[in-house]
Amino acid sequence: MAGWEAVRDEVLRRIRARVWPPGAVIPGEEALAVEFGVARATVNRALREVAESGLLERRRKAGTRVAVLPVRKATLEIPIIRQEVEARGERYSQRVLAERMDPVPLAAALRMGLAEGVDLLFLETLHLAGGRPFAHEVRWLNPAVLPGGELPDFRHISANEWLVQNVAYTIGDIAFSAEAASPEEALALGIRTGDPVFVTERVTWSGEAPITFVRLLHGPGYRLRTML
Amino acid sequence: MAGWEAVRDEVLRRIRARVWPPGAVIPGEEALAVEFGVARATVNRALREVAESGLLERRRKAGTRVAVLPVRKATLEIPIIRQEVEARGERYSQRVLAERMDPVPLAAALRMGLAEGVDLLFLETLHLAGGRPFAHEVRWLNPAVLPGGELPDFRHISANEWLVQNVAYTIGDIAFSAEAASPEEALALGIRTGDPVFVTERVTWSGEAPITFVRLLHGPGYRLRTML
DNA sequence: CAGGTCATTATGTATAGACATAATAACGCA
DNA sequence: TGCGTTATTATGTCTATACATAATGACCTG
Incomplete structure (x- = not known):
């Protein structure tokens, strides 16, 4: 496993496969970094992206959990x-x-x-x-x-x-x-x-x-x- | 100046004030890092965010330029x-x-x-x-x-x-x-x-x-x- | 001069280490 | 017991450095 995109995809897979069910707290960045064999910054980048899409919720000290009712976010492009x-x-x-x-x-x-x-x-x-x-x-x-x-x-x-x-x-x-x-x-x-x-x-x-x-x-x- | 949000805001200000007019190539990350007194990674983070909003266009080797016809992007939240x-x-x-x-x-x-x-x-x-x-x-x-x-x-x-x-x-x-x-x-x-x-x-x-x-x-x- | 090759360059990404911050949990006191 | 204080902890961010990658432009060759 290398690259934040690979980490992101694996995270998404685990959410979809309910390895990490809705509401569950997932392992911390440090632990995931060790498991995936990457630096914590790489895990951070991946988790941040997933959180921005609404599927994860992150709070300092409390950790990262899978959103129970994810508010889906779509990007509208407004052309001329x-x-x-x-x-x-x-x-x-x-x-x-x-x-x-x-x-x-x-x-x-x-x-x-x-x-x-x-x-x-x-x-x-x-x-x-x-x-x-x-x-x-x-x-x-x-x-x-x-x-x-x-x-x-x-x-x-x-x-x-x-x-x-x-x-x-x-x-x-x-x-x-x-x-x-x-x-x-x-x-x-x-x-x-x-x-x-x-x-x-x-x-x-x-x-x-x-x-x-x-x-x-x-x-x-x-x-x-x-x-x- | 400290922090990627400050860098982002200054970049937005310069685009709005036409210090960097539409179509212009802006200074490279390295130069901006020196000017703002931050690390290149910080400038990178700021420019990446602005580019995602559509106001900047970035290409390897070619550099970063102010979008001529920015495609505005809005985020739709789709609740239950x-x-x-x-x-x-x-x-x-x-x-x-x-x-x-x-x-x-x-x-x-x-x-x-x-x-x-x-x-x-x-x-x-x-x-x-x-x-x-x-x-x-x-x-x-x-x-x-x-x-x-x-x-x-x-x-x-x-x-x-x-x-x-x-x-x-x-x-x-x-x-x-x-x-x-x-x-x-x-x-x-x-x-x-x-x-x-x-x-x-x-x-x-x-x-x-x-x-x-x-x-x-x-x-x-x-x-x-x-x-x- | 056309076309292909290669060096150059700016962005893209990764890393280890460090400190900041917010929020919780533990603690101590009234 | 209730409440304010403090310690702990996971995320948030920054830094310096390194290497990867894509795209340009210069160079070379036929």
């Missing part, structure tokens, strides 16, 4: 829409439907932690894949946090892509839901009013300042996929 | 439904609507990589929060991979919870989508036919063998939340 479309082998394009400074409505203000009525840049965009509607985007953008105060021409670069390249935000939160399309949304996406749409809402922050709130709608047939 | 309900402060209960051996239909067979018509255990369950419908679950379970061939009474423990405790599966994939509720689904969830439902479909495997395919429906108002 252009990349998502091009990965399907379709041509990406976009149409800016609206672009203006506007007092932020209550719902968006709450999510961004701003006062209602503050003036933000409002952007409404339709993303197309091979000329057909792919997603409808509504976005409020906080101009206060923009570098240099310069804004690009959003008809040539999508807001998302520009932000990702120009404002390296680090935190945010996302929520997904299913809703019925409003008449305006249905019209933009070329579907019927009331059709189910997949909604992604995202708020991103740069440090303390909110950057943007996006509401992204995907029409019927859209699937968000990930691996466990 | 009972925990999800109880975390909202509501009482969890469930009703088993159907439980029988049944030839697997084509759609489910394809996802599980099985031949159509193989006999699987079919389970239909309604999950309730405070007595009100919370989610509707349809599941095919492969009896071949069950430990000892013993099955529990699914009226007392949910299939998900039992599986998590008794079959430590390690891989699978998940897809989310928005669909219109069928008449049967609407009836079970107490909503109207055609109302948008949030659909989670999950396939899990234990090594090579498929364990289960679940289709989980949440009615209007459900939000799946995560952090960036």
